Structures are given as structure tokens and as C-alpha cells.
Amino acid sequence: MVDFDVIIVGAGPAGSVAASVLAKEGKSVLVIERGAYAGAKNMTGGRLYSHALKKLFPQFEEEAPLERKITHEKISLISAQGNTTLDFTSPALGIAGQDSYSVLRAPFDQWLASQAEAAGAEYIYGIAVESLIIEDGRVCGVCAGDDMIRAHVTILADGVNSLLAASAGLGAKLSPHRMAVGVKEVIELPEQVIEDRFLCEPQEGCAWLFVGDATKGHVGGGFLYTNRGSLSLGIVATLSDLCKSRVPIYQMLEDFKNHPAMRPVLKNGKTVEYSGHLIPEGGYRMVPTLYGNGCMVAGDAAMLCMNLGYQVRGMDLAIASGECSAHAAREALETGRYDKEALSSYEGRLRESFVLRDMQASADFPDFMESTSRLFKGYPEMCQAIFQSLFVVDGKPGRPLGKKLLSPVKELGLMNVLKDARKGVKAL
Amino acid sequence: MTTEAKVNVEEKLACNKYNVDEGHAHIALKEEGADNLFDQLILCCPAALYRRGENGARSFDYAGCLECGTCRVLCGDTLLERWEYPQSSMGVSYRFG
Numbered sequence: 260m261v262d263f264d265v266i267i268v269g270a271g272p273a274g275s276v277a278a279s280v281l282a283k284e285g286k287s288v289l290v291i292e293r294g295a296y297a298g299a300k301n302m303t304g305g306r307l308y309s310h311a312l313k314k315l316f317p318q319f320e321e322e323a324p325l326e327r328k329i330t331h332e333k334i335s336l337i338s339a340q341g342n343t344t345l346d347f348t349s350p351a352l353g354i355a356g357q358d359s360y361s362v363l364r365a366p367f368d369q370w371l372a373s374q375a376e377a378a379g380a381e382y383i384y385g386i387a388v389e390s391l392i393i394e395d396g397r398v399c400g401v402c403a404g405d406d407m408i409r410a411h412v413t414i415l416a417d418g419v420n421s422l423l424a425a426s427a428g429l430g431a432k433l434s435p436h437r438m439a440v441g442v443k444e445v446i447e448l449p450e451q452v453i454e455d456r457f458l459c460e461p462q463e464g465c466a467w468l469f470v471g472d473a474t475k476g477h478v479g480g481g482f483l484y485t486n487r488g489s490l491s492l493g494i495v496a497t498l499s500d501l502c503k504s505r506v507p508i509y510q511m512l513e514d515f516k517n518h519p520a521m522r523p524v525l526k527n528g529k530t531v532e533y534s535g536h537l538i539p540e541g542g543y544r545m546v547p548t549l550y551g552n553g554c555m556v557a558g559d560a561a562m563l564c565m566n567l568g569y570q571v572r573g574m575d576l577a578i579a580s581g582e583c584s585a586h587a588a589r590e591a592l593e594t595g596r597y598d599k600e601a602l603s604s605y606e607g608r609l610r611e612s613f614v615l616r617d618m619q620a621s622a623d624f625p626d627f628m629e630s631t632s633r634l635f636k637g638y639p640e641m642c643q644a645i646f647q648s649l650f651v652v653d654g655k656p657g658r659p660l661g662k663k664l665l666s667p668v669k670e671l672g673l674m675n676v677l678k679d680a681r682k683g684v685k686a687l
Numbered sequence: 688m689t690t691e692a693k694v695n696v697e698e699k700l701a702c703n704k705y706n707v708d709e710g711h712a713h714i715a716l717k718e719e720g721a722d723n724l725f726d727q728l729i730l731c732c733p734a735a736l737y738r739r740g741e742n743g744a745r746s747f748d749y750a751g752c753l754e755c756g757t758c759r760v761l762c763g764d765t766l767l768e769r770w771e772y773p774q775s776s777m778g779v780s781y782r783f784g
């Protein structure tokens with residue numbers, strides 16, 4: 260006897276998308292979320308690449324609580340005093356199917372959950388699943404509160420800190436080399452001020468990533484996303500390297516806010532929330548076993564996340580993996596078999612989709628980032644020196660421009676720079 | 688280790704909405720444990736909940752926890768007695784996220 264066809268743990272994007280797809284197929288679905296509402300426990304940097312959502316919710320642009328469409332990309336090499344920025348804008352950023360939006364997770368996750376509920380999924384909030392019911396080596400449901408709830412298939416979409424996956428033999432060991440901590444402030448500013456400071460049209464916005472002094476030269480970086488009436492500003496730092504820092508993460512964020520390049524951008528802003536969250540950034544090599552008897556893991560719980568420095572992606576992978584897991588569950592329900600083999604189509608689907616393909620394509624990148632310390636300390640300073648020599652006029656007799664420009668490169672070692680560039684290109 | 692921290696994190700945490708479970712600490716530290724590991728917690732906990740007093744005594748306060756799991760990844764097998772999620776609807780509730 261089962262209570263539901265499928266139980267899903269976690270009402271983040273992975274869980275609510277899985278619930279929505281299954282409910283639309285007429286399956287009975289229960290989602291259990293430990294937060295008081297969907298999104299209550301969730302934080303993200305800020306940008307949703309929309310392609311995976313668009314496939315499932317073709318009208319999402321009108322319906323979902325999106326903040327701004329990202330039409331400006333900025334990447335900065337930030338040194339202690341200087342800041343060198345690449346600023347890119349193009350109509351290609353806004354074309355449907357390849358567009359991206361800043362989002363805030365409390366409203367966004369509630370909207371996604373409401374879509375699944377409208378399709379017939381049931382939700383319980385405010386209760387954490389404590390353990391899985393495992394009988395004869397098969398997951399048969401969950402224990403939550405005083406209840407044992409049974410299902411044919413259980414989908415673990417319980418996020419990066421999945422306490423459950425390991426008990427089903429599916430979790431990854433979370434190593435400090437493969438995990439980063441993110442800390443973020445939501446800083447309120449009037450919409451008009453945001454548009455003026457970021458040179459954006461109403462409802463359009465900017466994504467801005469920083470490497471260098473935002474993390475005091477440690478592996479990681481800073482981010483800023485424009486929301487409708489606020490900025491999401493934060494930093495991400497790889498734990499193993501953060502442990503070697505002299506400055507704690509919260510002070511890094513404060514110093515980043517006070518950097519001469521940032522202070523005017525944030526001026527008169529009011530911090531209304533302060534959040535922290537882990538990111539699984541180990542990439543393809545950290546992806547654990549994705550399914551077992553009666554059970555699948557999706558989203559961050561399955562480490563399906565990519566941190567490429569200039570691009571962080573987890574939500575689109577969570578959405579697509581939620582969808583793939585739902586289709587695998589649907590097939591299993593049709594055949595009445597719920598063992599490992601019956602659920603193996605989940606991995607097949609992920610391999611055919613962009614999820615594991617994109618992750619595999621950048622499998623070397625996490626090691627490249629970690630082993631190329633000059634990215635975080637060295638290149639930002641080099642850029643500052645180069646542009647300083649180009650732009651500063653002080654009346655002293657000059658040296659030839661070529662010499663001026665090359666000397667900061669020589670300081671790092673021309674060979675080192677070339678080697679790093681080669682490594683980087685290869686890792687991507 | 689030198690820790691260069693001046694910012695008042697408590698002020699930032701005060702912006703957040705919490706429902707603190709006064710009766711149960713969802714994270715608990717062991718009495719003993721290596722100093723260098725405790726230093727890692729000081730550096731990495733975004734809420735600055737792991738501290739050393741002037742006399743060097745360790746302190747930890749679960750009330751402002753952001754439930755990120757960083758301390759669990761770093762010291763779950765060493766310094767921590769337990770790391771659980773707060774019970775039903777307790778803990779932090781992000782209004783923005």
C-alpha cells in the first residue's frame with residue numbers, strides 16, 4: 260500500500276518542477292518542504308537562465324515573479340584599489356530561449372510551487388523529512404514528523420546539504436575543495452536609481468561578476484545582480500582556500516561593499532536581508548550515483564551545478580534534472596517496476612540533455628580555477644598596472660607605450676601568463 | 688591566526704526574519720577539538736557565530752544561523768556534536784532569497 264505515487268523532498272526548483280510534471284501526468288504527488296513556505300530556506304546569486312523553464316512554462320515571462328531581464332554583462336578584475344571591467348551588451352542576450360533574468364528565490368519558488376499545486380500536487384510545509392523508509396534495500400517513502408508516508412518512487416531534491424541522499428547510498432562526500440560558501444545582501448534602491456546607475460531600460464538589468472580583491476585574492480569571486488527595486492550583492496569563496504585566509508568571509512563582503520569601485524554603486528542602499536548558502540562547485544567529477552532502488556536525486560542534492568567563474572548555473576540544471584527525474588518516475592509507474600534498473604532512464608535523460616553534457620564539457624574547470632591562483636591574485640593587479648600606465652599622465656618624461664604595457668606582464672612572467680591562458684582555454 | 692574583522696554581523700542578521708527554537712540547539716559543538724579547525728569555522732561561517740572571546744574561550748550561538756551547512760562540511764566529523772536542520776518551520780525564513 261502506498262500513500263502517493265511519488266514523494267518529493269524539497270520545494271526548490273528541482274522539486275517543484277518534478278512535482279509539476281508528474282501532477283500534469285495525473286500522478287499523485289506529495290512535496291515535503293522544511294521551510295514555512297517554498298523558498299523560505301533558499302538563496303541564489305541571482306540569475307536564472309530561462310531556457311529550461313521556458314520549455315515547461317512557455318508563458319513564464321508574463322507569469323513568474325522575475326526581477327529584471329539581463330541585458331548587460333559586466334566582468335571585472337578587481338584589485339585592492341583599481342577595477343578593470345569588461346562591459347558587454349547585445350540584443351542576443353534578450354532573445355527568447357537564450358534570455359536570462361534576475362530572480363529572488365522567496366517569490367520565485369512560491370510561484371513554481373503554486374504551478375505544481377495548480378496541476379494537482381500536494382504540498383506540506385514546515386516539516387523536515389528526517390529519514391527514508393528503506394526496506395530490502397529499496398527506498399519506500401519517508402519519515403516526517405510522526406508520520407511514515409509511502410510512495411513508489413521518492414525524489415530527493417533537498418538541496419546541496421542533502422542529509423538524506425547518503426542514507427540511500429546516493430550522496431556525494433562534500434569536500435571543502437569542492438564546496439564554496441556564498442554570502443549575500445539584498446540592498447534596496449529605487450528602481451529609477453538602479454536604471455540610472457546601471458544604464459538600463461526599465462525592467463532590464465545587469466549581471467556583474469568580480470574576480471580578485473572581492474575575495475582578497477582567494478579562490479572565488481563577487482557578484483552583483485540588479486533586481487527590480489534592489490541589488491543582490493555577494494561573494495562566493497571556495498572553502499578549502501577560504502580556510503587559508505586571514506579575513507573572514509563576512510568581512511570580505513563588507514570590504515567589497517566599501518571598495519572604491521563599489522561604494523558609489525551602492526550609495527544610499529539599505530540592506531534588507533543577509534543570507535548564506537553553499538554551492539557545490541566541483542562540477543562533473545563530483546556528481547554522485549544519481550538513482551537507486553525506488554529513489555533518485557536531483558538538483559543541488561545531486562551536485563548538478565556549474566561555477567565557471569564568469570557564469571554560475573544551478574537553477575536551470577535543477578529545473579531540467581527535476582524534469583528528467585519526473586519522466587523517469589512516470590515511466591517506472593507505467594511499468595510498475597521501481598528498482599534501480601527501472602529508474603536508470605533518469606541518468607540517460609540527463610546525459611542526453613544539456614545537464615550532463617555541459618557539465619562534462621567543463622569538467623576540468625574546477626581544477627583549473629583552484630590551481631590558477633594568479634587569476635585571483637596577480638591578474639587583477641596586472642590589469643590595474645597596465646591601464647594605469649596607459650591612462651595616468653603625470654608630466655614625467657614617458658617610456659615607449661609598448662614597454663609600459665609589457666612591464667606588468669613581465670612581472671608575472673610572460674611564460675606564466677601564456678601557460679595560464681592555455682590551461683584556461685583547454686579547461687573550457 | 689589573525690582575524691581581521693571589524694564589521695558588525697549581528698546588525699546584518701537583525702534584518703532577517705527568524706523563528707528561534709529556544710528549546711533546542713540544532714547545531715552543537717563538542718567540548719574539545721583542535722584550535723586550527725575552530726579557526727576555520729571562524730573564517731567561513733557567514734553569520735560569524737563561531738567566536739573566540741578575549742580570554743580565548745570559544746563560543747557559539749546557533750540563534751543567528753543561516754542554515755548554510757558550511758560548518759558541517761568543514762567540521763561535521765570533528766568539532767561538531769550534531770548538525771541538524773531546525774525543527775518545524777524554525778530558524779531563518781528568507782523573504783527575498
Ligand SMILES: Cc1cc2nc3c(=O)[nH]c(=O)nc-3n(C[C@H](O)[C@H](O)[C@H](O)COP(=O)(O)OP(=O)(O)OC[C@H]3O[C@@H](n4cnc5c(N)ncnc54)[C@H](O)[C@@H]3O)c2cc1C
Pocket residue numbers: 268269270271272273274291292293294297298299300301302303304305306307308386387388389416417418419421422423440441442443493494495536537538557558559560563564571572573574575577
Ligand atoms: C551564492 C549563490 C549564487 C548562485 N548563483 C546562481 C545563479 O546566478 N544562477 C543559477 O542558475 N544558479 C545559481 N546558484 C545555484 C542555485 O541557487 C542552485 O543550484 C539551485 O537553487 C538548486 O536548486 P534545488 O532545487 O536543487 O535546491 P534548493 O533550491 O536548495 O532546494 C532544496 C529544498 O529542499 C528543502 N529541504 C532540504 N532538506 C529537507 C528535508 N530534510 N525535508 C524537507 N525539505 C528539505 C530546502 O528547504 C529547500 O527548499 C547560486 C547559488 C548560490 C549559493
Ligand code: SF4
Pocket residue numbers: 535714731732733734735736751752753754755756757758759
Ligand atoms: S550552518 Fe552556516 S550559518 Fe549556521 S553555524 Fe554553520 S556555518 Fe554558521
